[in-house]
Amino acid sequence: MEALAWPRADATAVRMLGLPAEIAFLADHGVPPAELREAARLAERISVSPSRQVIASGLVTEEQFYRALAAELDLRFQPRAPSLQPGGDIAAILREGVAATHMRPGNPLRFAVAPPPGSALRRFLAAKPFGRSDIVMLTPSALATELRRSNAAVLAHRAAWTDEAGLRRFSARTGSNWLQKCLAGLLVGVLSWFGTLSPLATLTALGLALGPLFFGVVILRFAALAEKPVADLWQDHRWQIDDSRLPVYTVAVPIFGEEAVLDQLIKALAALDYPAAKLDIRILVEEIDWNLRRTLAARTLPPFMNVVIVPRGAPQTKPRALNVALAEARGELFTIFDAEDVPDPRQLRLAAARFLRSDAELVCLQAHLVIDNPGDSWISGCFALEYAGLFDVLNPGLLACGLPIMLGGTSNHFRGIR
Template structure:
């Protein structure tokens, strides 16, 4: 300890009670940093590790003349009232809870604590309520959250798993019944179309070929249009003024991810955002002690909070995200996967878009996803090329044109009010990202793409790839069925252009994957048997339509992939193009496997293992390390990150 501090009356109320526990250096740093980032001095001390949340709250309670509420050791009983979920959400949002004895428990830090002190000191209020100080208890936001999870976890979990299905059944994949079987039957008919067109051409066959070609060509034209459009996006310079940055919550759902936890924590700690305004919620399952132990060892910073998802409803990532959402205190909510390594300034770039004039109607900002382990094998290289075409070419064009698109499963940054308006995630949809993208559009929000990258790990082995891709196709099918139940309602909510773009993008991709092998079989069979050229007008029309779809489809895919690889600076196009037909056949297998699961196991979540990559593009990049000094002139030479 060190003497010579200013009097406590001259200090912000949030640290006046701990002045005797601080050195002069800690005190000066806390005051300067608080002004610089626009936060409370107690939040600065907590983020820097100088004092714990309990120490700060206990000192503040003594300074204000109120009691401290540990909120510990109170187990739930059957006699306790059952509050509504909305009341619990309001409790967590405001940080104010009324106990059964009438006393108020307030979880406050920073500006909230200053506001509480002002109210306690207000002369009229103190005069009319002499027992005011004895009626208020102070606690920490962490203790209040833990208390709510312990006492009302069942209510929150039930809401997370079942609310959308109960209140908006038409918006949930959990209510898909006979439509799943109808979809499977239509998929089988779709598979027969190339054979029927080949063997029995006629006016009806021409009409059928035209309908199918419109869907497939529309899907391809979107890609060709993206290739021809200029590279324009919603990106702005990162927001550098820390005082303007809002509170930000990140949610990461983990299951059996102990291997990747050290990398995850390092990636999150590398994010350039004031720790005083950052909250990271890590959601785990109760039967995953290995991941819990790994988080206990590595996620030590006060901004990390670990939440255990109760075993209620389907065990899916969207349910885990819903479980964490009520505890998110940020104005914006970001989603990451366990293996993600985002660009450090990604949150600042998202904030810049949200705060722009056009950002008022943006409900979600999607960062670009890229494959880090490109050189692990031919599958990862194909995956990287596919991602490059999707996230670096197609999605930026859709965002610029104000069209909805299926969000990536990670690096989504949401405006909290938009996320609440859409109802959160659908726990029964195994591609919750695609579903939420169109639901946001139906609620009047649009999405944008920013020029910030998150590196991901792709499966190295084809079995792992097949399981992951099967889940994706199954989720896209679920999304089609959910929003295709009432097409007119979709067009009314999202607009005709947005509705058509959704069906072409999602429906065209699914249809192309399912029909592709049968089309190839028909063409190959005709070449093998030496079938003569058709003479009938209908047969000529059918073959002309098929040839146009083939040429335009392959050209669009190749151009989109090549342009994406160029923008992503992935070398080896000559190694990707020859294997694209094989990769597309693998996608067809995954699509048909998804049809089977849609009927037999619609909520099955086939998890992808992470932490198995052998190579990394990010580790090979040159980075410049700067040693902090007063002048900033002492800089190290560039070196590789793993040097």
């Protein structure tokens, strides 16, 4: 249980503060009015809701905020959610923060509420649900956790089968069609036949056929090497975007069995140079990864980081976990980090600036990746060399030539997801 440690302010003084309604009640529950005024001022400057700012800044914890809100409205508060009715539009429920509970004889409880900071909270306050016995107040984190639990089977299926709704023709799930299978079989048959009759001539013909392809790849790499280095956008163009223009950024971090680098990961994410109130960091953990779940439970995370338990299902893959995060993402921009990543603290700012300065045709960015342990072993040295060739030479050259670039599996930035 978390309670506010400050002494309560005088009720008359609270009414005269002129604070936004969504945080004014905190002054009557012990938060210093001067701190609330500063939070409201900063929220206005960076264009976020005051309620989100007071939580993201750590002025109060999420539980303290909603416990005080429940006390202000004379509602019951629970740190853990009651059993919820499954079904419904989960994303919409999370946006409004109202879910139906299981009805029980003799129990008047009908709704669990956890209006997220911002417009949903303001609408909830405007409804004036004072003293209602059929409502229990939760934190948004507790509501989201119980929604995932009560809808686990549906969420697991949707995350693994997002290509069902008219997208199957773009998916590899369907496999090859009959024409592709026939052509592949015919090619194998012809090569086998000629390889048996005249192996030397067949190998020579294959070499002549494939030679131009490999030669073209070599020429492409030499052309990329000849291109000028990509400009440092921070130093050459001063791409500094004011905090008020920065959009909300969702950062998805799928991890599995990564206890060894967990502290490094949390430190790297906490060091991101981005307004905390505009960060939506989701650490995605598989339901069956009990060791990692216990390790995370023992850590105190910043208020802008949330642990999302991915419902048990198959295939147990990174893309499936990312689909779970994508369904709940708050951000206008979305990026992916791996557990071992240590992103440049400015990476989100630079990506946001690039998107803001580009037209709608730009939907994806790839950050420059560097391997930081080339001296550990021969394999790690080869790995570092491969990444240096790709991200220092080939990708910049392809970009300069107006050709598609190759994406890595991490530090991809997307927009247009909302």
